[in-house]
Amino acid sequence: MKAPRPAHVTPSSVAELASVVAAGLQVEKTSLTPDARVVTGATLRAQDVRPGDLFAALPGARAHGADFADQAAAAGAVALLTDEEGSRRAVAAGVALPTLVHPDPRAAIGPAAARVYGDPSKLLRVLGITGTSGKTTTCYLIDGGLRAAGVSTGLVGTVETRVAGERLNSAFTTPEAPDLQALFALMVERGVGHVSMEVSSHALSLGRVGGTEFAVGGFTNLSQDHLDFHRDLEDYFAAKARLFDGRARHEVVCVDGGWGARLVTPDTITVATGADAEASWSVRDARALPTGEQTFVALGPDGVRLDLRIRLPGPFNIANALLAAACLHADGIPADAIAAGLSAVDVPGRMERVVEGQPFVAMVDYSHKPGAVAAVLDAARAQTEGRVLVVLGCGGERDTGKRPAMGEEAARRADLLVVTDDNPRGEDPTSIRSAMLTGALAVPRAQRGEIVEIGDRRAAITEAVARARPGDILVVAGKGHETGQHVGEIVLPFSDRDVLAEAVRARETEENR
Template sequence: MIEPVPLTTLVARADARLIADPVTADSVVVTGATLRAQQVLPGDLFAALPGARAHGADFAADAVAAGAVAVLTDEDGAERPAVRDSGLPVIVHSDPRGVLGAVAAWVYGEPSLTLSVLGITGTSGKTTTSYLVESGLRVAGHHTGLIGTVETRIGTERLASAFTTPEAPDLQALFAAMVERGVTHVAMEVSSHALALGRVNGTRFTVGAFTNLSQDHLDFHRDMEDYFAAKSLLFDGRSTHEVVVLDSAWGQALVTPQTVTVSTETDSDAAWRADDIALTPTGEQSFTLHAPDGRAAKATLPLPGEFNVANAVLAAAVLDTVGVGLDDIVAGLASVEVPGRMERVYLGQPFTAVVDYAHKPAAVTQALAALRARTEGRIITVLGCGGDRDTAKRPMMGEAAVRGSDLVIVTDDNPRSEDPAVIREAMLAGARAVGPSEGCEVREIGDRREAISAAVAHAEAGDVVLVAGKGHETGQEVAGVVHPFSDRDELEAAIRERLGEPQ
């Protein structure tokens, strides 16, 4: 149960200005918070934030009608008619978005102080590392929560994920629900957007972990330095323990004397390392996991690619930091399942079929390198790029696909509001620039379903078909409409057709 919080307490803790009749203000208590007027419940604080296209204050009337008891906004919002005429107490703060996380945490009883919140940031590997951490926690007997791109989970109950990291009030409410349900540890992805926009403000992380950094989200961040600065916010004192992969200059820049370090490089002096990496006859990876104080264990991982070994070693270090034993860590790594991350689709066909979420140049390169190490046949890649996102990476995506494949089929991803043909052309420019020298054939099939079918039809025994970019997603957004679409389902259907099985 959420204990009502006096409005005046929130104002004082936020060091904000209150516009309200003193008698009225003294009697108001808050039982929830949201920044979406359509989601207001009776007793909520409505956060009316300035946005790129509109100001949340303009929707205050809807919040009032739904039962909001107060408004948090900036000076501009406080002067807007919908707020000024609402009759509600108004908390005015110069940075309402920045303070919202802390305010929401106070409203919901500061649940992250009760939970062990294990946050993972970085460009690639956040999802996989979160699942690896959560798997180890469960093996060790902890009651777990999971927050990320694929899903949000309280114990075994699955919830849909709208963002990699929820908005601040939603996140604090989710933490509070987890506390009520007996969760003790939460593995969560922490995106650069969430850090830059203050979604995790008010959250105390038991562990903050860093995977890697490569080009992505440059439609939001000014440049790579700005992108890294956002990631670095997880290590600005809000994490009790910090765990960092050293295998890049970006990771090395985060290291302090207290940092727990991780590496897969053989000459590294990191606290946590892996060596003797090899493929097992069943297609898993095996490696020796080296822990501090001379501890070591043989580990297996049901995920291909040395980059996933790095994710596994990072997860091991995080788990050790919160007291999980080495035997349970190894068991957790061996039993992990990660939807849409190098996920194999096997129906008895004579070639390998894989779905992966790789939607960044470095991730495409890593995925293809991992698959190349496991096959002597050809690699056939189906790949697109999303619309309304970082346009600079599109030719780089095409180039990365060609350098690791024998046939690349450029197709649509989520074009969103853009012309799909324009997106494909940018990818094709990068692909065709290096295709002849790499000996890779490049085709264009705009319809993603047809592209997947063509790849499957072209595959021969021993080949690999990689459908990349959308991973776990179950929709395709075209011109503002999300159509049902699952790469896994479409790949399975194409294989069934190839095998002559009924659909």
């Protein structure tokens, strides 16, 4: 399925785009001048080219996009954007299209696509959130505040993309640059005024948000993740920090951790939840309610006071909500709309409860990083006087270093840890579980709960449900909102929410016979 695009685009000339991206322009054996060539779309995938497109032929690890330039031309591409090597390959293949030659075409495609689609982010107020954990929740909270203010909204993130209430599936946390600019243009066309969006480290490193103007940039936190892509934590942080290089009019940063403090400038709006922290926004009188809800007072600049209630448990969700409130306030959203909007938000797959009349709490959560697992289980522990049970796996072909750490964090906090498969992809799932168990079993026996290994995820969830007692909390972690399990080259239908609900219903039926 091709990415959505606006119905109407004002054409741009190739020469105009060359000027925008400061690219050299080559014309090989074409009867039309660059000024006569008009561009009405952009893509970096040859199979998605539509007539009138600029095709960005990018160098890759396994192939060069220019090797597909003939396919793009046959589909109707009117110009190429590539590097010197790509230009040579296109010419050798007999592709006679005007070619914008840039030393870093990936960095150039964002600004080029933005111009193609009329610089749509200038017509929107885009609130972007980056960080390791909390991006999705914070964006949903921001979206709730915006809608409570009567604004037509867009949302771009891991769970879904929404355009004025219409839901679209998400392929990436942050779409590729041409798709993102087309999406923004579609939002403008449909009357959207504000957009909350997750901004991943991949997006910042790979230029996906190039050409995007942000009204607000927000930072949640940083902990180990994506070290299969980034060299180390410093490289990971440097990618996140790009959102705060001046591209956002307002910068809002949570300084609860040391990483956030490194982003602070004299103009930064700071957020902190610690009792003694000094920040633009702080928290007072936080209370966890038996329902899993929380209340707290948010104190902001110039005497602003917000009495907030959120449906989400855990101290980390107070931090997410405070960051959302600060971002909304920076964007001029009234206090009453902020309070009303945040109070109505549920986030798919983020400490999401499954209620089937059972005498224990069952929930699914997307936590798939050591810090996130620890935070979720700490929140679960604070909610109950019973036991904490967790079903947890790790994804294949991803950061291998976090597997023992995830096992360790879960073992230290859970009374029962069921180690299972997540998305093994092309890896041997046994080796993934073994790495988790190495970390879990390294915790001294007196400091950990029972550890069970069940590879089949459905069977693991069913076993955990069977072991739950009244008053316990069971967390099925790692996949959250996902509806498929990646095994080898295929994606099997699998929803933690659905499987957990089925297991709970089956248990309740059996006990009521």
